[in-house]
Amino acid sequence: MLKNAEMDNIKKFTELFCELEHCTKIGQKQKIIEMNEIIDEMNMEEFESIFTTELFNKMLEMIEEDKVSIYNAIWLLKYIMYYELTGDTSEIALRFSFLRDKFEKMIIDENEKKKEKDEKLLVDLCECYISTTNHISPDLTSICIPNLLKVALKKEENGKVRKEVEMALMALCNLEYLSIKKDLYLNEIKEIIEYHQEHCNLTQLAYQSAWQILISRLYSNGSLEKIIVSELHFARKATRELEESKRCIDWKRKEGEERGKEIEEEIVSLRWLHVLNLFFRCCQLWNEEFIGLIRSIVQIYRASRSNYRDICNFCICLLKVISIRKIAEIEDLLKSGAVDAVLEEIQRQTIDGNITCESSLIFLNISRRLKEKKKDETEEMKRKTTKRKVFEKLEEEGYEDIIASLHEVFSFLRRRFQRALSLDVSDYFVNT
Structure with missing residues (x-):
């Protein structure tokens, strides 16, 4: 149910939008400034109530009938x-079907011009087009990516250019699952990241987006991993970014309180966690820098438990992914504080079934891994030592009694959240 204040935003925006076709181009600019200010105040429910298929069809009609200039539109x-790229809405791309077709034709037409090509219009069209879909033809790929990379490679540090670079990189993120030629454009993204590491010319969102573009290609290009881990030191840099965002968020803010500029820090944190999820699911290299990264995830997890459930849930899911991957040593989970943090959650026995489920799965993964004997004698001795450390920690905290007390709810959690949960409580125990 929308509140009165939300209805006011919807009403104001709709009225301004309807007035656009009756204004001069200068008048349209003023209306759009007011509309953009309303967008800044919207929550996701308002956003999705306003930007419907009907509204975008109307916008297309206004463009084609020359009632709104293409530049203002x-x-x-x-x-x-x-707003869409920095939010959590996932359906707006579907609502753009007719405009997408319009943009596709305009991109091709503008690109084919021999003279008087409007480079700025072409880039803007590419950004809007890519931002509405991650399904793009090879012909449009060969037009859009070079044009957006040309913007993303700008080195000037003034505010206008930084914003242009940010938007270009965020749009390119939408292409992460496309089948693009193996090494196409990766040198440019690497250059963008390296230049920022030396000169700090990018915004937080732009820097995060550049990493996301690179890491999303790991699924199809495993050779990138050495560059990401060893040359660009992803774990160390991501740790620094997470810690910076963590310092800028008021973790004691209650739900519903005004967030102001702080909202960008939340967005950045969530987007970094998304990138980490992409990386941890397919990485094969590991070094000491990852202990600090896991420690940062644990710190954000603890800070977000009370008032930032989206961030909290993402962190616990990340720790679960890490606990599954055998390249991540159980010893590293101990050193980073991950085991302690998840044990705290188990002890809390909150009413959040998802958190309880994910925490239980982490211990299930740890237990199973510690029970797997190693063929190498040195590795086997290491396993036994780690197993003893984990066992002693859990025994001290009365972990087995806590898990036993959850036995009756595991069946529900398994049906409701995760079928991977075992109904045998002994599977969660780390026996010596």
Whole structure:
């Protein structure tokens, strides 16, 4: 149910939008400034109530009938796209079907011009088009990516250029699951990251987006891993970014309280966690830098437990992914404080079934891994030593009694959240 204040935003925006076709181009600009200010105040429910298929069909009609200039329409659309790219809505791409077709034709037409090509319009069209879909033809890929990379490679540090670079990189993130030629454009992304590491010219969202573009290619190009881990020192840099975001968020803020500028820090943190999820699911290299990264995830997890459930849930899911991957040593989970943090959650026995489920799965993964004997004698001795450390920690905290007390709810949790949960409580125990 929308509140009165939310209805006011929807009403104001709708009225301004309807007035666009009756204004001069200058008048349209003023209306769009007011509309953008309303977008800044929207929550996701308002956003999805306003930006429907009908509204975008109307916008397309206004463009084709020359009632709204394409430049003003794109200005508004880029603002909408920025909100969408930094939010958690996932359906707006589907609502753009007719506009997408329009943009596709305009991109091809503008690109084919021999003279008087409007480079700025072409880039804006590419950004809007890519931001609405991750399904793009090879022909459009060969037009859009070079044009957006040309913007992303700009080195100037003034605010306008930084914003242009940010938008270009965020749009390119939408192409993460596409089948693009193996090494196409990766040198440019590497250059962008390296230049920022030396000169700090990117915004937080732009830097995160560049990493996301690179890491999303790991699924199809495993050779990138050495560059990411050893040359660009991803774990160390990501740790620094997470710690910076953590310092800028008021973790004691209650739900519903005004967030102000702090919202960008939340967005950055969530997007970094998303990138980490992509990375941990397929990485094969590991070094000491990852202990600090896991420690940062644990710290954010603890800080977010009370008032930032989205971040909290993402952190516990990340720790679960790490606990599954055998390249991550159980010893590293101990050193980073991950075992302690998850044990705290088990002891709390909150009413959040998802958190209880994920925490239980982490211990299930740890237990199973510690029970697997190693063929190598040195590795076997290491396993036994780690197993003893974990056992002693859990015994001290009365872990087995806690797990036993959850036995009756495991069946429910298994049905409701995760079929991977075992119904045999002994599977969660680390026996000596």
